[in-house]
Amino acid sequence: MTPDPIARFLSAVAMLCLHMAASAAPCVEPPADPANTYDAPHTYAKLAPRYPAIRIASAALPVDVGRVADLTYAQLGTRCLKLDLYLPLAARADGGMPVVVLVHGGGWRAGFRAEFAPMAVRLAQHGYAAVAISYRLSGEAPYPAAIHDTRAAVRWVRDNAGLYHLNPQRIALAGGSAGGQIASLAGVTGQLDRFDPGAGEGAVSSAVQAIVNIDGLSDFTAEAALKYEDDPAKQPSAAGAWFGGRYAEKTALWAEASPIRYVRPGMPPILFIASAQPRYSVGREQMAARMTQAGVANRTLVLPDTPHSFWLFDPWLQTTVDAMVAFLNQQVPQR
Template sequence: MPVLTSVLAAALTCVEPPPDPANTYDAAHTYDKLVRAYPQIRIADAALPAGVRQLADQVYAQHGARCLKLDAYLPAGERLPVVVLVHGGGWKSGYRSEFVPMALRLAQQGFAAVTVSYRLSGEARYPAAVQDVQAAVRWVRDHAAALHIDPERVALAGGSAGGQIAALAGVTGEGVKAVINIDGLSDFTSELALKYEDDPDKNPSAAGAWFGGRYAEKTALWREASPIRYVRPGMPAMLFIGSGQPRFSAGREEMMARMTQAGVASDKLLLPDAPHSFWLFDPWLQPTVEASVAFLRQHLR
């Protein structure tokens, strides 16, 4: 298979850094933080189900000796719609494995699903992560035949920082027909976002570290990275899925209003009893997947 051949060639000249012990944004650590307040939660199953095959560790981009990789989860079929999934972690942490449970459930519903790694803020500041995700979309479309996907039916989805990155990559790039923003910011410059992301007691905040400065210092970048700035006719349709913590989806309502004015479809699902990072856990992953599947079937026809 051409995809496998490309990986073997790239593996000779580039490497993916080993996991950072300080990077603890994953299901296990997040479960430990949440289980007392939400004793009913369970880490979502990441076991490969029957009928879904995994194509792991595909190199989609290279920066010097640095490999950027993705994993594809593929059901049987031809010219499948595909969802590229972008992990969260405050632009500074997280792993692509975060979205494996959702990828598997999407695959069981007939969607190819691809989880991607990207350069975190400690390695490369904004806009590197956005550019990486757009490169992953191009790679997926370029390898459509090998992956048995339809290059004209591509969606982006992500959670938290990954939701913001997916939204921004989708509205500023090419080849994306739909976006699912799960508890991610739409407007860094909104009053609610600035209250938390530009908090003077955080030195730096997660967003400040990504932009390389506070809002007053890097105003143009904070504005440029806000998906709400790019609402226009013809942009991808967008589904917003939110937890019970509004700060993580700041700007959502205003962006939806602007999309309506521009004649672009949008929808939302709110899970008011859910914590942030809810997509890592049952019982919230299943309604997230069900809403996503219904939205994608409508907009990836």
């Protein structure tokens, strides 16, 4: 595609966004929370002494990737839920680009969608449209609001597939840390309407065709998970704040939110990418074994000598993207 068509495309998208903004009811995002410090710079300051060779992955846009920012994918009263869309700028004459919806981490109570901008850029360079979403954090809305929001973002992708040349039949969910658990749960429950208030007769599906869980829990109820997630010294723990109570108080919710509970034939295949810190992916091995027994494709990549949040940094981000692309090329192939 030459620069002129690229410019025309981005101009058309910008005009459409302005029209949509003008015609929609006013809505806002909450103000920035100074306590929300789960981002690459703060994490780098913690990790650099042990890993001096790492560097924060760049989110700069190369010439072959376009970005459409601050699109509202859902509105709850006056509350906007927004996403950023990253698009390959190569011409496509087929059924559209496969899509990866990216869910940020932060212990269900922190984090920013910009965390996944570097990954989104690199996925777009491989021919995948990437959608980085914000969702309601636990301080605003407890479980299962984040699952509802993620499913709504998938539906937005399908609703707008024609506008952005996306393939509505090739959508994957991916996330890191808490976002990995959210993406996994939203993906494995795609057939269950109770996790999706927008479901119903005539509604566009929010099911996905593949999942990438990066260092996210698969079982909240396992002893190894409860050691950290239900630590009595934390009042509350990150998971306890999300569920609105400790495990003994909200046992059913802790179990319901565990992706391992939904293994079944026909579920989406999953790529597990894990750090060298096993506490963050408790239940992964057991879930993968159950998936294999059910005949569902799965793959696990454990990156040696890595901290949690490795995907924010080079050189690990490129390894992560390469593994994702290889997996997605099999499960949601480009045409």
